[in-house]
Amino acid sequence: MNKIRLKKEPSLIAKLNSFPYQQEAFNAIKDLKYSAIFHEQGLGKTKIAIDLILYWLKNKDIDTVLVFTKKQLVQNWINEFKIHTDIKPSILTNNKRDNFFVFNGTSRVIVANFEIVLSEKERIFLFSKARNLAIIIDESTKLKNPESAIAKNFHSLSDSFKIKTIMTGTPIANRPYDIWSQIFFLDRGDSLGVNFSAFKSKTDLENELGKSSCKRKYFEDNVSLIFDKIKKFSIRETKNSHIITLPDKKYININAKFEQTQKKLYDKVKQNIAILIQKNDKVFLDNYNSILKKLLRLVQVASNPILIDEMYGCMSGKEQELIKIVDVIMEKNEKCIIWTSFIENVEYFFKKYSKYNPVKIHGGMKIYDRNKSVDKFKNDEYRILFATPQSSKEGLTLTMANHVIFYDRSFSLDDYLQAQDRIHRISQKKTCYVYNIILQDSIDIWIDLLLKAKQNAASLAQGDISKNEYQRISDYTFATIIKKILSLEH
Secondary structure (H helix, E strand, O other), X not given: OOOOOOOOOOOOOOOOOOOHHHHXXXXXXXXXXXXXXXXXXXXXXHHHHHHHHXXXXXXXXXXXXXXXXXXXXXXXXXXXXXXXXXXXXXXXXXXXXXXXXXXXXXXXXXXXXXXXXXXXXXXXXXHHHHOOEEEEEEOHHXXXXXXXXXXXXXXXXXXXXXEEEEEOOOOOXXXXXXXXXXXXXXXXXXXXXXXXXXXHHHOOOOHHHHOOHHHHXXXXXXXXXXXXXXXXXEEOOOHHHOOOOOXXXXXXXXXXXXXXXXXXXXXXXXXXXXXXXXXXXXXXXOOOHHHHHHHHHHHHHHHOHHHOOOXXXXXXXXXXXXXXXXXXXXXXXXXXXXXXXXXXXXXXXXXXXXXHOOEEEOOOOOHHHHHHHHHHHOOOOOOEEEEOHHHHOOOOOOOOOXXXXXXXXXXXXXXXXXXXXXXXXXXXXXXXXXXXXXXXXOHHHHHHHHHXXXXXXXXXXXXXXXXXXXXXXXXXXXXXXXXXXXXXXX
């Protein structure tokens, strides 16, 4: 199919130059039919992607490029195109009538959120019959579950695109097998196989690894091969690659102690969960949803008992430590982001710390209001941002702050890595501090070990470390310590 020519073509010249490492990445994949940009968060993947789009439109007979991203990031992409190009993208929305005009218009770039594929799959397919399409999938871990409706739709549309690129800083969002569905969209199984179940069985960070050296070896051998199988079309750089100079990032674990009433409530919840687990004799990790929901109650009590008991009127152990950290940061006249997994916590602290003129972001807010909070946080008078990782862990550059405090953490590696790197990215000038408030003798200990185990496995799968290095630092005690935390072993 010949490229469709417009009477007035937009300028396809980038307004800004790339960093050398971005140019190198661009050169490595610009002529590939499919590729993956796995540069660590904060290294400017969007600029690489935009340069690819300009090149494809100019040199590759591509009529239109579709960019799919998360809802909260659509406006970010529009802003980035305005900064870097003269292209004004169109946007696909939930309004089918408006989408009709987009599909029949002259836009060279169309931006949409992932959910649009559920309602517009047929028209996207028909669009591909009339146009030469390329696609960019931003935050491609959205496709990590091959059984999800969104992933299935993208897989079925895969052959409709002449050129395909996926991008994310955390391709292994939780477990090594998360990468399979993303790569399957690109190459239809050529590198990692066509059978997800088979791939998962070889790369599952499961409890049994802590008990069997043979299973550990099998797991490590298979995970260490993943990046070798995809590196011919994948690019990956980390901040440790010394491709760019960023300030140091320092991790500080803050140990908190139970408040007395909090401890009584925690022990009560723990006893109920322990009885349930003993009864069912379950071996579990974070892929067993029924157990996870129970463990979440412990996370809530460890975080802030008011989440499950409105009558709780004391200051929790974690909050006592939070106040100390915040006071020091405020005395330095610096800014901080306080992350919590719970919307109720965001609202609770937002009101309680009103003297610092805070702002907030969480999933219960409209996208417009979240963006407004980000704009406010850029001003000197706003010192603290309270936020949930689920609503603001991606796409945001928040380098006006140089402290992030994890008041509590979920079981998600992706939440943890993406959230902390909102501040540690291009344009940051100060040393960055990441605080983890950990309640002693609580489920926080297990979460800390679990996230470290996931991060080590992800580093191995992504080619960030060698198998020898992984074996040196790997720790499988997460598989046994949860029983001790729940008093299932004595």
